[in-house]
Amino acid sequence: xxxxxxxxxxxxxxxxxxxxxxxxxxxxxxxxxxxxxxxxxxxxxxxxxxxxxxxxxxxxxxxxxxxxxxxxxxxxxxxxxxxxxxxxxxxxxxxxxxxxxxxxxxxxxxxxxxxxxxxxxxxxxxxxxxxxxxxxxxxxxxxxxxxxxxxxxxxxxxxxxxxxxxxxxxxxxxxxxxxxxxxxxxxxxxxxxxxxxxxxxxxxxxxxxxxxxxxxxxxxxxxxxxxxxxxxxxxxxxxxxxxxxxxxxxxxxxxxxxxxxxxxxxxxxxxxxxxxxxxxxxxxxxxxxxxxxxxxxxxxxxxxxxxxxxxxxxxxxxxxxxxxxxxxxxxxxxxxxxxxxxxxxxxxxxxxxxxxxxxxxxxxxxxxxxxxxxxxxxxxxxxxxxxxxxxxxxxxxxxxxxxx
Amino acid sequence: xxxxxxxxxxxxxxxxxxxxxxxxxxxxxxxxxxxxxxxxxxxxxxxxxxxxxxxxxxxxxxxxxxxxxxxxxxxxxxxxxxxxxxxxxxxxxxxxxxxxxxxxxxxxxxxxxxxxxxxxxxxxxxxxxxxxxxxxxxxxxxxxxxxxxxxxxxxxxxxxxxxxxxxxxxxxxxxxxxxxxxxxxxxxxxxxxxxxxxxxxxxxxxxxxx
Numbered sequence: 366x367x368x369x370x371x372x373x374x375x376x377x378x379x380x381x382x383x384x385x386x387x388x389x390x391x392x393x394x395x396x397x398x399x400x401x402x403x404x405x406x407x408x409x410x411x412x413x414x415x416x417x418x419x420x421x422x423x424x425x426x427x428x429x430x431x432x433x434x435x436x437x438x439x440x441x442x443x444x445x446x447x448x449x450x451x452x453x454x455x456x457x458x459x460x461x462x463x464x465x466x467x468x469x470x471x472x473x474x475x476x477x478x479x480x481x482x483x484x485x486x487x488x489x490x491x492x493x494x495x496x497x498x499x500x501x502x503x504x505x506x507x508x509x510x511x512x513x514x515x516x517x518x519x520x521x522x523x524x525x526x527x528x529x530x531x532x533x534x535x536x537x538x539x540x541x542x543x544x545x546x547x548x549x550x551x552x553x554x555x556x557x558x559x560x561x562x563x564x565x566x567x568x569x570x571x572x573x574x575x576x577x578x579x580x581x582x583x584x585x586x587x588x589x590x591x592x593x594x595x596x597x598x599x600x601x602x603x604x605x606x607x608x609x610x611x612x613x614x615x616x617x618x619x620x621x622x623x624x625x626x627x628x629x630x631x632x633x634x635x636x637x638x639x640x641x642x643x644x645x646x647x648x649x650x651x652x653x654x655x656x657x658x659x660x661x662x663x664x665x666x667x668x669x670x671x672x673x674x675x676x677x678x679x680x681x682x683x684x685x686x687x688x689x690x691x692x693x694x695x696x697x698x699x700x701x702x703x704x705x706x707x708x709x710x711x712x713x714x715x716x717x718x719x720x721x722x723x724x725x726x727x728x729x730x731x732x733x734x735x736x737x738x739x740x741x742x743x744x745x746x747x748x749x750x751x752x753x754x755x756x757x758x759x760x761x762x763x764x765x766x767x768x769x
Numbered sequence: 770x771x772x773x774x775x776x777x778x779x780x781x782x783x784x785x786x787x788x789x790x791x792x793x794x795x796x797x798x799x800x801x802x803x804x805x806x807x808x809x810x811x812x813x814x815x816x817x818x819x820x821x822x823x824x825x826x827x828x829x830x831x832x833x834x835x836x837x838x839x840x841x842x843x844x845x846x847x848x849x850x851x852x853x854x855x856x857x858x859x860x861x862x863x864x865x866x867x868x869x870x871x872x873x874x875x876x877x878x879x880x881x882x883x884x885x886x887x888x889x890x891x892x893x894x895x896x897x898x899x900x901x902x903x904x905x906x907x908x909x910x911x912x913x914x915x916x917x918x919x920x921x922x923x924x925x926x927x928x929x930x931x932x933x934x935x936x937x938x939x940x941x942x943x944x945x946x947x948x949x950x951x952x953x954x955x956x957x958x959x960x961x962x963x964x965x966x967x968x969x970x971x972x973x974x975x976x977x978x979x
């Protein structure tokens with residue numbers, strides 16, 4: 366650590382005004398502050414300082430994502446070797462998932478950070494740290510078989526049009542990772558939904574080749590129940606990709622087809638624990654998303670017409686991106702409501718809308734993305750009215766006190 | 770035939786620094802609605818240019834006889850008559866395009882650019898400058914539509930004017946058409962990008978920020 370710091374200090378003059386590499390100062394500054402907490406602080410205004418600046422906050426979110434990422438990678442391998450009917454060791458499955466996932470992560474970071482660094486360099490600003498988390502989220506919420514060039518385009522689109530044009534990190538209205546996914550979803554629907562994309566059946570860099578076994582179906586559980594012709598939930602059974610029945614624990618631990626981040630509710634809850642304990646993510650937002658989902662699911666259960674409407678509420682929480690969205694997307698500090706009361710309202714409607722979209726719109730078996738993006742647009746309005754109500758309440762109290 | 774500076778400004782201004790779509794932000798509705806393909810964009814551009822130029826000339830010739838209090842009604846009657854003629858011509862000679870444009874040919878009547886030019890220019894200028902102003906504004910509106918239509922058709926369906934331009938080997942290599950280009954939000958974004966580039970090249974158009 367000491368040596369690294371010394372090295373950074375030694376090369377610093379090159380990047381300062383007058384140095385031969387001064388045009389790369391933003392890049393140098395980004396790496397220096399990424400590695401070490403800067404020892405300068407704001408000089409004006411009233412601030413309370415601790416060691417946790419936004420780069421440290423971002424790293425905690427990445428840490429919280431790691432359990433879901435690891436289980437998701439393992440699951441990619443698991444689903445693949447089930448599809449080709451080979452029995453392999455746990456490690457082989459994980460390695461397969463790792464090398465299938467790595468290109469997505471690399472493309473996401475190279476394109477996204479490339480644009481961020483270039484923008485910062487041109488505008489002579491510090492490189493903002495916002496993309497560290499978005500860059501990890503994007504590969505985790507797209508199907509494993511998404512072509513890399515599509516990921517690159519979506520990342521470029523969302524970084525430029527969802528973030529930079531609004532003024533960069535901290536000014537965006539919509540969640541950058543979800544905009545990338547929404548772009549892919551509406552641009553290339555055949556690559557982003559349906560039952561062909563969630564399980565990689567081909568080999569990856571020559572690893573795990575084989576032919577797909579008979580009776581294979583790559584539909585996700587939510588996709589299955591959205592398209593089933595079973596009369597009610599009682600007659601319906603979730604099937605794995607080889608036709609085996611899926612238990613609740615399969616869904617909880619993440620051994621179902623789906624995108625890498627969303628499959629394991631267990632790993633997501635671990636991440637939620639990290640976020641809540643460190644105070645990075647708001648437990649109010651997370652809890653209220655689940656509350657909203659609960660209310661909506663109970664409501665539609667009470668007048669159920671088909672299997673999807675009859676589906677008990679815990680399936681809504683276990684399947685699809687519900688938990689992942691609640692923990693990692695809804696709590697995005699930039700795009701969610703910022704007032705404490707506002708967080709309850711914001712989260713509640715996300716849960717409500719997500720379940721409503723799932724149940725009432727057969728075209729979108731997954732409603733979490735649209736629900737969060739929709740509520741992102743309303744977050745400033747919610748904050749405005751929460752603050753306004755508070756001002757009115759206090760004005761009334763002051764008026765009552767003055768009247769005496 | 771040399772043009773004076775004023776008539777030159779009337780003709781060429783709307784193409785660039787006084788563009789009705791990207792500077793005055795008028796006529797956005799039809800720019801989003803008809804530009805999913807290049808052909809309807811072209812037809813719409815021509816239709817609006819013709820209607821605007823003729824309406825400008827007619828109103829300009831009548832400008833001294835129209836009573837001020839009913840001028841909007843007179844303008845509307847003139848525009849509506851011209852739009853009806855254009856619509857009938859399209860139905861007779863370009864039926865398929867007419868179907869694609871559907872209601873938007875009729876809605877040229879309500880295009881803000883038309884009323885705007887009649888009010889702002891034709892009522893105060895002679896027929897010849899008004900004619901040039903109409904042509905200029907029609908083309909200024911038209912080139913935005915054509916550019917948006919070009920990119921939407923190229924990226925959205927891989928075609929131009931109905932002919933396939935993106936070769937098959939690209940599709941075989943994994944390329945896919947962008948479905949979002951076919952939806953209206955992308956037209957809005959494309960117009961925004963044109964505005965972005967245009968403002969970047971014309972610093973005097975920057976709005977005051979506070």
